[in-house]
Structures are given as C-alpha cells and as structure tokens.
Amino acid sequence: MRTKPSSHPVSSSRPLGCAQLDRHIPGYSAFLSERGNAAGYVRNCEAAVVHLSMWMKGANKRLVDIDDALVAEFLKHHLPDCHCATSARHPSTVRAALGHLLVVLREVNAISPVPLDITEVGQELRRYDQYMEQVRGLAPKTREGALRLVEALLRRHFGDDAMQFDVITAERVRRFFADQAKNYKTPSSLGVVVSSLRSYFRWRATLGDRTHALVGALAYPANWQLASLPKSLEPAEVEQLEAALGQSGPSMLRADAMVRCMLDLGLRSGEVARLSLDDIDWDAGSITLRRTKGRREDVMPLPEATGQAIAAYLRDERPKTQHRMVFARHMTPRERPIGPDLVRKTVRQAYACAGLPHTRSHLLRHTMASRLLASGSSLKEVADVLRHRSLNTTLIYAKLDSGRLVEVALPWPGIAAAAKTGRAS
Numbered sequence: 001m002r003t004k005p006s007s008h009p010v011s012s013s014r015p016l017g018c019a020q021l022d023r024h025i026p027g028y029s030a031f032l033s034e035r036g037n038a039a040g041y042v043r044n045c046e047a048a049v050v051h052l053s054m055w056m057k058g059a060n061k062r063l064v065d066i067d068d069a070l071v072a073e074f075l076k077h078h079l080p081d082c083h084c085a086t087s088a089r090h091p092s093t094v095r096a097a098l099g100h101l102l103v104v105l106r107e108v109n110a111i112s113p114v115p116l117d118i119t120e121v122g123q124e125l126r127r128y129d130q131y132m133e134q135v136r137g138l139a140p141k142t143r144e145g146a147l148r149l150v151e152a153l154l155r156r157h158f159g160d161d162a163m164q165f166d167v168i169t170a171e172r173v174r175r176f177f178a179d180q181a182k183n184y185k186t187p188s189s190l191g192v193v194v195s196s197l198r199s200y201f202r203w204r205a206t207l208g209d210r211t212h213a214l215v216g217a218l219a220y221p222a223n224w225q226l227a228s229l230p231k232s233l234e235p236a237e238v239e240q241l242e243a244a245l246g247q248s249g250p251s252m253l254r255a256d257a258m259v260r261c262m263l264d265l266g267l268r269s270g271e272v273a274r275l276s277l278d279d280i281d282w283d284a285g286s287i288t289l290r291r292t293k294g295r296r297e298d299v300m301p302l303p304e305a306t307g308q309a310i311a312a313y314l315r316d317e318r319p320k321t322q323h324r325m326v327f328a329r330h331m332t333p334r335e336r337p338i339g340p341d342l343v344r345k346t347v348r349q350a351y352a353c354a355g356l357p358h359t360r361s362h363l364l365r366h367t368m369a370s371r372l373l374a375s376g377s378s379l380k381e382v383a384d385v386l387r388h389r390s391l392n393t394t395l396i397y398a399k400l401d402s403g404r405l406v407e408v409a410l411p412w413p414g415i416a417a418a419a420k421t422g423r424a425s
Contacts (some may be wrong), residue, residue, distance in 0.1 A: 017053025020063035025049055028104045036321065036334030047088035048097035054084060068113045071098045120163040121154045131203055146196040149180070153197065165209050170217035173197070177218060187221040193219045232366040237356055238263070244354035245309075251330050253317040253424060255346045257309040258327065262347065264306045266368035268385055269340040269347075269361050275326040280310070289387070298387050 012092045028049060032042045055078055061070065075095055082089055088097075105111045116122070125147055132138045132146065153330075155175055157167055177193065184190040198218055201211040205232045233241065241263070245256045257258075261275070271289055279288045280302065289298045310326065320326045347361035365386070371381050 017050060018056040018061065018063065021053045021056065021066070024063075024105060024108070024110060025053075027108070028101060031104050031107075032100060032333075035336065036329075036332050037331040041332060044088065044093055045097035045100060047086060048094040049101055051082075051084060051086045051088040051094070052085070052098060052101070063105075063110060064112070066102070066105060068102065068114075071095075071102065074098070118161045121151065121158055121160070124154065124163060125151055128200060128203060132199075136199075138403070145192065146199065149193055149196045150200045152180075152202075154177075165204060168214065170213040172216045173214050190221050190226060194220050231360075232363055232370040233356075233358070237358075238367060238371075241350065241354045244350065247353070251317070251346075253309075253313040254327060254330070255350055257306075257313040258301075258346050259344055259350050260306040260309040260362070262343075262364035263301060263368060264303045266365045268365065269343040272343045273325075273327065273338050273340050277314075277324045277326055280307075280326070282307070300385070 007323060025046060029042055032045055033039075037045075052074055055074060056065075066376045071222055075091065075098070079089060079091060079094060088094055102111070106113055117125075117132075128150060129143055129147055132143045138146075153168070153173075154163065156176060157172070158164075172291055177197070180193050181190055184193065198215050201214045241259070245259060258272055261272050262269070265287070267289070274291055275287075276290075279290065281287070285302050286299050287302045289300065314326070317330075318326075318328055318347070319330060319334055321334050323335060323337055327338055327343075328334055329342075344361045347364065348359050351358045369382050369386060372385060373379075377385075
C-alpha cells in the first residue's frame with residue numbers, strides 16, 4: 001500500500017496522541033483518497049483516528065494493542081461520555097472510520113491479523129466450507145447462508161467447547177428447526193434451512209457419523225411445485241415503463257441502462273452489478289456473463305436498445321474510476337464496486353417514476369420470459385436465454401403460454417351434453 005501524504009493533512013496544531021498510531025495517519029488518508037472518498041469524508045475519518053489516538057495515549061495503549069476489541073471498548077465506553085476537544089463523536093462515522101483503520105493497519109502488518117477461530121466449531125466450519133466449494137461447487141452466497149445455519153446449530157450445542165457430534169439428536173434438531181422457522185416467512189425460504197442442514201448431515205455421514213435420523217427429522221414444508229404463476233408486467237405496463245425511460249436527472253442514464261439489461265436480457269440484479277467493460281464486445285454485438293448463478297460463462301447477443309442505453313451511460317454519465325465495472329457508484333467511495341442492492345433500488349425507483357405499483361426487480365426477468373413465449377419461442381429457447389441448468393426450472397413459464405394451453409385444454413364436463421340439448425330444443 002502506498003503511504004503518500006494525504007492531500008488533506010491533519011493539522012499539526014492538534015493535541016498529540018499515540019505517536020505510533022499518528023505515524024500511520026498519512027497512509028490511512030491516502031488509502032481513503034485512492035478509493036474515491038470525498039475530501040470531507042477523509043477529514044472526518046482522520047479526526048476519528050486522531051480521537052482514538054488521543055484516548056489511547058491517556059489510557060497507556062500502544063499501537064500493537066489495536067484490535068476489534070479495543071475499538072469496541074472505545075466506541076462503547078469512551079465515546080458516549082466523551083468530553084475530548086474534538087468533533088469526531090458521531091457513532092456511525094467513528095465506527096466506519098475505525099473499521100477502515102483496522103484494514104489499513106493489518107495491510108501493512110502494523111497490528112495482528114484477524115484472529116482465526118481455533119475452536120473445534122470454527123475448524124469444522126472451515127472444513128465444511130472447503131467441501132462445499134471444492135466438491136459441490138457452490139457459490140459464495142450459498143455457502144455463506146449454509147455456514148450461518150450450521151454455525152448456529154453447532155454453537156447452540158457446543159459453544160467454544162469440544163465437539164461431540166453424537167450429542168446432536170433428532171429431537172434437538174427438530175427444536176432447532178422450530179426456532180429457526182420463526183425467522184422465515186415463506187415455505188420456500190424455510191426450505192433453505194432444511195436443505196442446508198440436511199446437506200451438512202450428509203457430509204458428516206461421509207465422515208462415518210450415523211446421521212440418518214437427523215436427516216429424517218427435517219421435512220420440507222408444504223410448497224407445491226409450480227403451484228403459483230410467475231408474476232410479470234402486463235404489456236401495457238412494459239410500455240409504461242419504457243416510456244418513463246430517457247428522463248433527465250441525476251443517475252438517470254445509469255437507471256435506463258440497468259432497466260434495459262434486466263428487461264431485454266433477463267439479467268439478475270447481481271449479474272447487472274458484476275458487468276465489466278471487458279464483457280461487452282461492441283464489434284460482435286455480444287455480451288459475456290461471468291460468475292453467474294449457474295457458475296458458468298454465457299455469451300448473449302446485445303440488443304440494440306440495450307447497447308445504446310449502456311453506451312449513453314458510459315459516454316455521458318459514468319464517473320472516472322480505476323475499476324472496470326460498467327456501472328459505478330456516483331457517490332463516494334466511487335472505487336468500491338456496486339452491489340445487487342443498488343440495482344434493485346434503481347429498478348424500484350424506475351417503477352415509481354413510471355407510476356407502477358411494483359417493487360421486485362426480478363419481475364423484469366419473468367417479463368422477458370413471458371414476452372419470449374408470447375412471440376412463439378419454445379420453452380427450451382426460453383431456458384437457454386434465461387440460462388437455466390435444468391429445463392424443469394423453466395416449466396413454470398408453461399402456464400403463461402396461453403396459445404399452446406388452449407390447444408391442450410379439455411372441454412368443461414357436461415358442456416357437450418348441454419350443447420346437444422340446446423340444439424334439440
């Protein structure tokens with residue numbers, strides 16, 4: 001990490017704090033500036049670090065003492081009743097500033113790295129995570145959610161003590177599942193708990209544990225497959241949404257391009273957020289999707305309207321950044337890539353701007369599938385465009401194919417007899 005002096009140096013007239021920490025403030029400021037943070041934000045963060053430094057000097061703390069626990073002590077015990085000569089007292093600002101500080105100091109090995117969980121539960125979670133990644137090929141978000149549930153189960157039984165897996169009985173698993181059910185609202189989301197725990201128990205079975213009773217203790221909640229219709233925008237609503245695009249205002253070109261990516265290509269919010277400038281082949285008129293939910297690369301044609309919207313954003317609105325992502329933050333820190341949440345928020349704002357009552361960004365993906373079916377595409381073609389691994393995932397859209405459903409629909413019972421009676425009379 002470069003440690004060039006900050007363009008907004010801390011005043012030399014400030015009270016002296018912990019000298020060992022003070023020497024890292026220029027590098028800390030440079031770290032924030034290089035990531036596109038505004039000058040005012042950098043100054044506020046500097047003030048928070050100076051505040052910590054002053055407190056450390058009074059408490060006889062050294063640089064090597066800085067860790068998450070020391071920061072928590074400062075925030076919890078000193079900050080609320082602080083009478084120091086500083087303006088850096090706002091809890092959220094100071095907490096964020098000191099979070100950056102821990103990153104910077106660990107990057108230059110000035111303090112100890114994040115401590116590794118050496119408990120048996122911690123070691124178990126790392127082994128299981130390695131199995132999920134290397135053997136099952138699960139995506140990071142999927143692994144993160146599964147580990148969270150497994151850790152809750154193991155901590156409940158063992159805490160930081162040694163693990164004795166046979167302590168976990170079917171009855172205890174049922175009680176744990178009942179407690180977890182209070183946090184989930186739909187059968188499908190609760191089904192994730194079942195699949196995550198069952199997967200873990202089956203992994204333990206490969207290690208020699210008897211887990212058949214544990215797997216059997218978990219039953220999926222009633223959730224009839226393909227029971228519901230996929231919700232999508234009506235044709236008139238699509239026209240209404242498209243008519244609302246192209247307005248002037250802050251970040252409107254970015255919003256237009258994001259909506260077109262989801263409406264024309266059926267991209268997920270995470271796929272939109274991860275689009276890179278290197279993924280677009282302007283000469284071939286194609287776009288490559290990497291790190292998708294299916295963990296594969298897919299090349300798709302780039303529709304003209306979508307390409308024009310992206311080009312307009314890149315040409316007229318995108319701020320200068322060091323990263324290669326198509327869509328950038330328009331507020332600091334600009335060097336931090338956007339996430340799916342920003343994409344979903346942008347789509348919600350586009351709905352509101354068009355006067356539509358919807359909120360879910362995934363409706364645009366369903367809408368794209370519905371439009372393909374309405375234009376005569378087969379389910380296999382829809383599956384290919386949506387990049388589904390299994391055609392079964394696409395079968396729910398068969399309910400929207402009104403034209404083909406009419407061909408296979410059976411007559412209503414008794415209608416033929418009624419028709420004959422009517423003719424006879």
